[in-house]
Amino acid sequence: MKKFFLALATFAGLSLNAFAQAEPGNDNGFGLKLQVGIAGGSFSKEIAGQKVEMDHNGIGYGLELDNRWYVWHNDKMGAAINARWLDFEYTPGTTSYKGLEEDVNSVEAGILGVGPMFTYYLGNNMAIDAYYNIVPSVSAAIGDDVTYLGFGLAHHAGAAFRYKVFQAGCEYRFGKFEVADVDDDDFTMDAPLNNLRIFLGFKF
Secondary structure, three states: OHHHHHHHHHHHHHHOOOOOOOOOOOOOEEEEEEEEEEEOOOEEEEEOOEEEEEEOOOEEEEEEEEEEEEEEEOOOEEEEEEEEEEEEEEEEEEEEEOOEEEEEEEEEEEEEEEEEEEEEEEEOOEEEEEEEEEEEEEEEEEOOOOEEEEEEEEEEEEEEEEEOOEEEEEEEEEEEEEEEEOOEEEEEEEEEEEEEEEEEEEEO
8 A cells, every 4th residue: 555655656746747837728637536425324214015225424535547638728717527447445334224234335337427627827836626527326325134236327526726737626526326125135225425526636
């Protein structure tokens, strides 16, 4: 793990001089974000006479890969198409169903998301980005005795401050997953997505 972060820091340092600008007309590029998410996904439902309870109030960890292409700009602002290639997050949680309560490990992955991005340039290689993405996503929650699979559209709204290749910000993710138990045909439910994320990353 230490070698990974060392390599990441070295790559960022080597790229700093070549990709140091945050300026109108010279700001297309690739982004990497490392994030920590605060989940708020507690919910319950009656299924086949049994009460289902899930708690995803843990801390999640993930990463995001994206690109941006500016379609308009002036001396102070720009509008871009933002493509979110991959959005990955791991979050621990608990579930209770049919009298069984156990810990589950939740993994969620979004691919090929898209949305608008707006940038305000502060000068001196600094900028503020605001964006909104819709991301098709899948999820899996796995415990010792249960496996849940889900699919849905995740909505991401966020903002970031950039200085040269570095960026930091936060986003809120919301929407619903349609969830099923792979071993129980009676189990289907809509699970809400509520997740506040804080991230650090690079934009090259």
